[in-house]
Amino acid sequence: MPEPEMEGLTNFLYEMGLLKRYKRTGWWIAGIDNPESIAEHSFRTAIIGYLLAVMEGADPARTAALCLFHDTQETRIGDVPSVGKAYVVTAPNPELTADQVADFPAEVGQAVREVVDEYEARETVEAQLAKDADKLECLIQAREYQAQGHEDVPPWIETSAAALRSESARRLAEACQQVPPRQWWKAFAEAYPRLVNPRRQPTEPSHAEADAEDMPDRSVAEDVRKR
Amino acid sequence: MPEPEMEGLTNFLYEMGLLKRYKRTGWWIAGIDNPESIAEHSFRTAIIGYLLAVMEGADPARTAALCLFHDTQETRIGDVPSVGKAYVVTAPNPELTADQVADFPAEVGQAVREVVDEYEARETVEAQLAKDADKLECLIQAREYQAQGHEDVPPWIETSAAALRSESARRLAEACQQVPPRQWWKAFAEAYPRLVNPRRQPTEPSHAEADAEDMPDRSVAEDVRKR
Amino acid sequence: MPEPEMEGLTNFLYEMGLLKRYKRTGWWIAGIDNPESIAEHSFRTAIIGYLLAVMEGADPARTAALCLFHDTQETRIGDVPSVGKAYVVTAPNPELTADQVADFPAEVGQAVREVVDEYEARETVEAQLAKDADKLECLIQAREYQAQGHEDVPPWIETSAAALRSESARRLAEACQQVPPRQWWKAFAEAYPRLVNPRRQPTEPSHAEADAEDMPDRSVAEDVRKR
Amino acid sequence: MPEPEMEGLTNFLYEMGLLKRYKRTGWWIAGIDNPESIAEHSFRTAIIGYLLAVMEGADPARTAALCLFHDTQETRIGDVPSVGKAYVVTAPNPELTADQVADFPAEVGQAVREVVDEYEARETVEAQLAKDADKLECLIQAREYQAQGHEDVPPWIETSAAALRSESARRLAEACQQVPPRQWWKAFAEAYPRLVNPRRQPTEPSHAEADAEDMPDRSVAEDVRKR
Amino acid sequence: MPEPEMEGLTNFLYEMGLLKRYKRTGWWIAGIDNPESIAEHSFRTAIIGYLLAVMEGADPARTAALCLFHDTQETRIGDVPSVGKAYVVTAPNPELTADQVADFPAEVGQAVREVVDEYEARETVEAQLAKDADKLECLIQAREYQAQGHEDVPPWIETSAAALRSESARRLAEACQQVPPRQWWKAFAEAYPRLVNPRRQPTEPSHAEADAEDMPDRSVAEDVRKR
């Protein structure tokens, strides 16, 4: 028999596991066969929210927490795609959250409800930045699907960019539309020689050589930059 | 040409996208063919960290932020499995983070480095709870794989439980080992009649009937509880 | 420029493609990571409907057609899980279908609307058998997931069995709960020697031997039967 | 002990489940890593057959039934790719079906054999339209893979189009080659404002706003149309 | 324009890529949704062949080469499941290989044909051991699927074991049926303390501690051994 006070929390943690399995349905509409999960989207949304809040002078940890919980109701109603909302009415998210945490120890349930209520009310700077993070994450993911060859994602990029409210989110969206996903490892690869020297003591010269072969070489990296 | 100050941030956000693709390697060792991503693990870890912190009187948003970033270095070094650590030495995580945020606007890079430094130092209550959240998430995921039929996950459950330090994490781990993953939707299904009445106005009686057919009925739910 | 009369049909066929990507959400709740698509479910539902109608003296082709279209509205509203219906109100399926076929040539749209209207009204024998086919398919799929090791599917088996209305569906459900999924190829393997003789003229004796090695032998098949 | 008369049917339904797992091998040749299942192909083929038959004044439900069963023999012989047929001789499909239904109640087996015999003889209008539906489905799927970035599918589009016999299938194929897969949801998205007004009563203004943000806006939809 | 002598080889290497996509169909029959590829099976078969040959005093590299090419014809005929061979006649593998290498430089084509001819003739010790390796690989994979929860694989284990001819393969099969898949990393985990000391110089004590937490501890490993 589980301790009664722990049972509601335990149920909630298993319920959250469903977000690892649930896919973001919008990407199916965009033609992606096996898209990201809601958990994956929420992870990067929270990272983005943290950064945006620092840039905008808001509370970064609080913003990240708002992002973390922003889709947690979808365990119960699924991820109704935007185009489907003409046909579907769902209970308000704060009501769903209230049901999810009904058997929590009181102060824990309260802390979760406050996060969801704040996000849904969209009144604090943190809540507005969390919404921007949600949209910006969608834009970045669309850019990544585009680099995988998917032709039908531009509306997701453009609609997400158009929905952004904060100056920082708009500047980031602008940069993300110019910088391709491959850029990050190109920059990383270029830093390799500088990184490798102070830190590595290869014991076998033949290995060092093999590693050099494994590295995208300088001229290739130059090419990548120019694309 | 992207705005120079945005370029480092943009690269970082694309780099974080890699955590949606990288799988948690320990599960491959446990025999799971297509396991969760690092992003998915980090998502629920942060949810757990938030709850644990409320229970322990620590800062929940800060704890969630520590959890969010706790595996972000794995974009560069992969997820070296525990058993492999006898053969591998990696640079300390704070050094990796410093490289990842080198081109950030100063205060943003600083905010990320502080989160990683605090987590790695394991000195604050929040850092200790974030580590507990990491372990507890592993235990819960192992329980879910077990319910899918995987026979070889018990060591992950037991080792994770043994590593927990806080009272709240230990109580939760105890409950998770007693409560099966199916319990959450059994509780949800039982609440259905209570939930459905105040909220729904089905316009077509034949639909309401169809829905009733779609619901696991009470006696079934009773069975689930007893298993 | 596409021929205007063909455009609505073309859009509909691409829209139906979405059902290959959309997963049946109930299975995610049951803990299955990568479950069947709605298209896959609809395929076997229609096969079952065809057989049930022959058994019950109804129109088999009509019943199969009702089954084929029974979830086609889910391209627009997703597959809301049963447990979620307490929180979600969706437009009636006939309205959704009317929108989907609005730009069809008139008699084609009419033919699709009639199928959906008949299924939803649940008044004809064929419509009742199509609903039974839907439930029986779910039961059979649950049995298959069970044989893959998934522990949490029994409520899907029991609820589906309890919802069946026709005598033939009930007899089939009874048999499906007794016969394991592996039975079909055991019966097939046992028939191998009888099947192979009249039909094959192996030109190379060494090949015939290799094939014999590849076949589950008789004693094994016996074992399977006894499990 | 299952009821003897039900056992053959039960085995067949489990055997049909294999078509959810079997992939269409032609797509592997075309370079698609994780292509559709035979069940998914058969589902949309039957939908297409239903529509084609209405357009051509044939029996739509019968045509759909012919489509449903047209690949059911592949549980026993696999999906031998076209290019491989130079090396492989398989038993005629009606013989395979006869073996599959050998233990059926007589009239049910008869009904299945008749469907397969009619399809294979290719003499009725319905059988010819079912074959056209098979080819047209392949063409449409190829167009969808193309929109996902796959460069090597054009031969599947062109060969399928060239094999069509009926006027309606040719007109549809023409339109499918001009209309991109994204067109369906563009049309859907454009209808959103018209759809949403008569039907929705959003209780919370802030929600209505959020939804508006989630919708691809008009100008974007215009862009999609022009691509 | 590619160099003519290289074109046949290049085509062959792309053709071999298909074996990464083609799944082993027998596992679909056994109920596995997303089974291993033919390339994956061939890889471990070749490893096994190498070891068996050393044990039996045969030529290990030659045996591995026979294993490598043993299923390469399946790019053209697919992997016809054993139970299906009653309905299918395929061209002999040496003929298929001759077609595959027809445009090779003469001595390269000759070297590939010799490998396939030797394997198919089953006359040399190496060819017999390669066949044993093929069967033993199937047995081991079945054991791994069993540990993932799949209930229907025992016939694959038993039939494979029964088909083995060499003493070494039989002894290995015997051991594989007694030793569970998890055993390898249990042994590895137990060796951890011995492995880690001579090799690692952890620079940060707190890290060493964290690592210790990450390791399945001794008592757990003991438990695993006893299961």
Place this chain on the structure above:
Amino acid sequence: MPEPEMEGLTNFLYEMGLLKRYKRTGWWIAGIDNPESIAEHSFRTAIIGYLLAVMEGADPARTAALCLFHDTQETRIGDVPSVGKAYVVTAPNPELTADQVADFPAEVGQAVREVVDEYEARETVEAQLAKDADKLECLIQAREYQAQGHEDVPPWIETSAAALRSESARRLAEACQQVPPRQWWKAFAEAYPRLVNPRRQPTEPSHAEADAEDMPDRSVAEDVRKR
């Protein structure tokens, strides 16, 4: 109780199974969501090594064996991506192999260690060709991902080509960069009429016709050649 001499071998074979699950991490960096396994890469690497050795007058079976084992240590250390090697020091591969085979019968362990030692020393022609095969396989896989639409793989093509040492590998790499992946089945499809005549005796004319419909026709094949 397993026979002690077999236990080390059995563990090793299960350990090798992990390479079917482990993905090649470099492709995740390149943006591929679900890339090939290490086992799949090793399979084609060994095929390539066999062919290269014939072309260069080296020992083909020995070269294939070196290729087979070249990544077998990654079960213990994972596949550290090239760009990550600035942050990671791993034990030398021969040490890892020595640990993996420690409980082997002496001569079997010796035979495996010799293969790994020879590969890592890179002194024999066979070892150098095996390294070339490793690089060439990466190039070919990158070309295949490119044909699937992935835009970010060119650096993998160029870096791999630049690392090749043998004349034969360079000529093959040149051809692979000119010949698209679809070329192999185009050549195969063109050979169809020649292949089919001497070998097939279709018993049913209507079938022969259906097959003809299934074949990409000549003019299409011509188109493919010209792309």
